[in-house]
Every structure is written in structure tokens, then in C-alpha cells.
Amino acid sequence: xxxxSFNNTFHAATSIYxxxxxxxxxxxxxxxxxxxxxxxxxxxxxxxxxxxEQQKLKVGADNISFATKxxxxxxxxxxxxFVGTPSEVALVRMSADSKxxxxxxxxxxGVINCLTRIAxxxxxxxxxxxxxxxxxxxxxxxxxxxxxxSQAKSYLSNSGYFGEDGQMLGGIPxxxxxxxxxxxCANVVANPFDVLKSRIQNSPIAADGTALYKNMxxxxxxxxxxxxxxxxxxxxxxAFVKLAxxxxxxxxxxxxxxxxxxxxxxx
Numbered sequence: 001x002x003x004x005s006f007n008n009t010f011h012a013a014t015s016i017y018x019x020x021x022x023x024x025x026x027x028x029x030x031x032x033x034x035x036x037x038x039x040x041x042x043x044x045x046x047x048x049x050x051x052x053e054q055q056k057l058k059v060g061a062d063n064i065s066f067a068t069k070x071x072x073x074x075x076x077x078x079x080x081x082f083v084g085t086p087s088e089v090a091l092v093r094m095s096a097d098s099k100x101x102x103x104x105x106x107x108x109x110g111v112i113n114c115l116t117r118i119a120x121x122x123x124x125x126x127x128x129x130x131x132x133x134x135x136x137x138x139x140x141x142x143x144x145x146x147x148x149x150s151q152a153k154s155y156l157s158n159s160g161y162f163g164e165d166g167q168m169l170g171g172i173p174x175x176x177x178x179x180x181x182x183x184x185c186a187n188v189v190a191n192p193f194d195v196l197k198s199r200i201q202n203s204p205i206a207a208d209g210t211a212l213y214k215n216m217x218x219x220x221x222x223x224x225x226x227x228x229x230x231x232x233x234x235x236x237x238x239a240f241v242k243l244a245x246x247x248x249x250x251x252x253x254x255x256x257x258x259x260x261x262x263x264x265x266x267x
Contacts, residue, residue, distance in 0.1 A: 012238065031111040032091035040084030040138070045254050047076035048146045049266040061265075062154075069147035077142020081135045086127040088134055090114040092201040122205070130201040133216045137193030144186035145179075145247050150267045152178035175252045182251075183244040191239055192232035196220055 017026055051072040055064050081088075090111050097105050108114040118126050156174045157166030166174035196219045203212040213219035223231050251267060258266035 008237070032087050032094050032114065035111050036084050036087035036091055039087055040080045041250065043080030043083050044076040044138070044142050044146070045250070045266070047079055048072055048142070049254070049258060051076065052150065052267070053264060064150075066147070066151045069150045070143040071147075073143035073145070073147035074139045076146070077138040077140075078135050080142070081138030082128075082131065085131045085134050086115055087111065088197075089118065089127055089129055089201050092130075092198055093118070096202045130197050133193050133197040133200060133219075136216070137190045137197055140193065141186045141190040144189055145182045145243075146251070146267060148182035148185050149178050149247075149251055152181050153267060171256070172252065175255060176248060179248040179251050180244060183247040184240065186247070187236065187240045187243050191236050194239060195232050195234055196223065199223060 013026065052064070052069070055068060055072070090108075093106065094108050094111070094114055097108060106114075106117070108117065115127065153166070153174065156162055156178055159166075162168045162171070162174035162177075168174070196216055200211075200213050200216065200219050205211055213222065227234075255266045258264060
């Protein structure tokens with residue numbers, strides 16, 4: 001399969017836009033991205049909020065350790081990721097399809113068409129192709145994004161820099177700083193898994209049915225051998241540019257909406 005090299009994030013964006021336009025280029029796979037967030041995002045946030053509330057009832061809000069918060073993030077992220085893996089596969093396939101040479105494109109019409117064709121042409125199990133690195137990535141990402149946010153939120157609330165209990169301007173500045181910090185931490189630990197996941201899910205299948213990579217370890221060895229260790233952090237900047245706004249907006253909304261409806265913190 002032909003691949004393309006870009007000098008930086010801006011070069012990648014302009015090149016994709018020039019070759020494929022907005023809908024089929026920069027927004028390729030957006031229907032799969034929506035489905036992924038409905039499945040993965042709602043699961044991990046809902047499960048984490050429930051586990052956090054149960055811990056508060058058991059030991060008190062001020063007595064929950066950072067390690068416990070990271071553990072709850074791992075559990076919620078792992079479950080949510082496994083549920084959302086088919087949509088993740090569809091997102092990778094649809095995004096890569098627009099950048100492939102015309103003769104190699106699968107020409108998916110949408111996320112439903114992509115999922116049904118994968119199930120029919122390759123078998124239902126292929127909908128969970130790359131599940132191991134996907135779940136591993138989500139486990140670490142969720143541990144950082146939600147566990148670090150909870151810990152940072154607690155620290156910043158008590159720091160006095162953001163008003164009483166961190167509620168200056170409705171707590172938004174405090175949540176912005178907490179989620180920005182967690183976004184960076186999450187991107188650092190998750191980027192290697194993101195690279196491996198994308199390579200496995202988008203790797204071509206030979207005529208005899210064999211895949212380019214046997215598993216995540218095989219993909220890791222082959223990738224590092226061919227391109228060096230830093231290949232694991234390829235695409236770090238666009239990944240952070242994508243993750244940070246999503247994390248800041250989604251976790252701030254979840255925390256504030258939960259507080260407005262139930263009177264309790266979600267994070």
C-alpha cells in the first residue's frame with residue numbers, strides 16, 4: 001500500500017485538502033468518529049464517574065489516592081475501548097481510504113457501509129482487528145485524561161489561585177488548566193500505541209489471508225527496526241491538537257452538567 005510523507009501538521013492538512021477536499025479529505029471518516037465517541041466516550045466517562053462516586057462514599061472525596069484514580073481510568077477506558085473498537089477500525093479505514101491511490105481505495109459510503117463490508121468480506125472478527133493495542137492505548141489514555149484531571153482538579157481547587165474551591169468564573173479556568181495538563185500526559189503515554197494501532201488496522205491483507213503484522217509486539221519490532229524508536233511518536237503534534245480540545249471541552253462539560261443535574265462532581 002502506498003504511503004505519503006508530510007513535513008509537518010500544516011503541510012499534511014493542506015496536502016490532504018488539495019488532493020481530496022474537505023469532506024473526503026480532512027473530514028474523511030467523520031461518521032465513524034461520531035459513532036466512536038458515542039460508544040467509547042460515553043462508556044468511559046460514565047463508568048469512571050460511577051466508580052469515582054462509589055469511592056467517595058467508601059473513603060471520602062479527600063482520601064482517594066492518585067493510584068486509585070488512575071486505576072479507575074484504566075478500567076473505564078478498557079471497557080469503553082473494547083465496545084468502540086469496530087468504530088475505531090472503521091474510522092482508520094475511512095480516513096486512510098481517501099489518501100490511498102484510486103486503484104487501491106475501498107470507497108466506503110459511510111460508517112455502516114464500512115462496518116458491514118468488513119464483516120462480510122473479512123469476517124466479523126475483523127471488526128475487532130487491532131483490539132489489543134486499541135484497548136491498551138485507551139487504558140493508558142483514560143487513566144491519564146481522567147485520573148490526572150481528577151488529581152489536578154483537587155490540587156488546583158485547594159491552591160487558592162482559582163478562587164474558593166476553584167469556582168472562579170464557574171470553575172472553568174481551573175478545569176481548563178487541569179484538562180490541558182491531563183491531555184499532554186495522555187498524549188505522551190498513548191501516542192506509541194496509537195501508531196501501532198493505526199499500522200495494524202490499516203495494514204494490507206495478502207491474497208492468502210496473512211497480515212503484515214502478526215500482533216502488537218511484531219508491529220512494534222518491525223516499526224522500530226525500519227524507522228527507529230521515534231517512529232512511535234510520529235504524529236505527536238496533530239494528535240495533541242486533536243486530543244487537547246476534545247478533552248478540555250468534553251470533560252469540562254461532563255463535570256459541569258453532572259454537577260448541575262445531580263449536584264455531584266463527575267471528576
